[in-house]
Amino acid sequence: MGLEEKTFRKGEIIIKEGDVGKTLFYVQEGKAGVYVDYGKKNPFRLGFIEAGEFFGEMAILEAYPRSATVVAERNIVVTEIPGDDMNSFFAENPDLIVVLMKLLGKRIETMSADYIESQVLLKQLRDADEGKKKSLFSKIKKHMDMYQSNKNQLTEPSKDLLSKELEAYKNVSSGELKSLNKGMFIFREGKDEKCMYILHSGRVGIYNNYRSREEVLLSELDAVSFFGEMGIISDEPRAATAVVESSGVSVEVITRDDLQKMIKDCPNKVYMILRDMSYRLRKLNVEFLKTCKEITDNYKET
Secondary structure (H helix, E strand, C coil): CCCEEEEECCCCEEECCCCCCCEEEEEEECEEEEEECCCCCCCEEEEEEECCCEECHHHHHCCCCCCCEEEECCCEEEEEEEHHHHHHHHHHCHHHHHHHHHHHHHHHHHHHHHHHHHHHHHHHHHHCCHHHHHHCHHHHHHHHHHHHHHHHHCCCCCCHHHHHHHHCCCCCCCCEEEEECCCCEEECCCCCCCEEEEEEECEEEEEECCCCCCCEEEEEEECCEEECCHHHHCCCCCCCEEEECCCCEEEEEEEHHHHHHHHHHCHHHHHHHHHHHHHHHHHHHHHHHHHHHHHHHHHHCC
């Protein structure tokens, strides 16, 4: 395996926004900052990465240019994993697949919360008079800054290639298959369930605050898609509701035991789960930035 342990000193750039990446990184020790527009007049810090976390995975999972710059906040030791060696690395370290799934899942949860907040703010802004808009300025500015710093990431991600690859694993069954009718719930927000799902056919909607005035459609899933993975990698209740939105829906139920077996018997199927999570994260990010743009445009009209 071509793994390499590397040390970066405080202030050194580890990966650079816009570069084409062929490796991902696992942090052994230390801390790094994640930035957009790093080195420009107004860089925007998205967050931090610490020991036990991965970064740079989206360039491998989706052959997507680096979406941010990662800089050592203090001396940091990382394991650099070439994309071609990723399956071998996870075969030898199966527990780290769950770590990476948790990381992507938490990012999806955080982005979902930001998207919901932006949707609520946009509704308030559309109905507000000038005085009300001024009172909302601190919230509006946050979303305006987010849009200005990330507007180059508004390109809609494509799932065509991923969907074709997923088809190859659709019939490699790992869990129980279920047929569901339109309008049925697959899982509900606030419920505690220890499984995830693979959508083999039909369409499913993922909602926050389903059937309430604050309802937000987070995503619409078509076959073949993976969803609900936080049920097997987290002990927290469901953060959303999944609803069957078409006839002829078939889902495969994957438990924690099924996932462990899948890691051993069909690692490529687990790789597809990671790729699908990465796609959903980018798709959600684009929808969030579109809402931030609408907030920016609405505020500029006053």
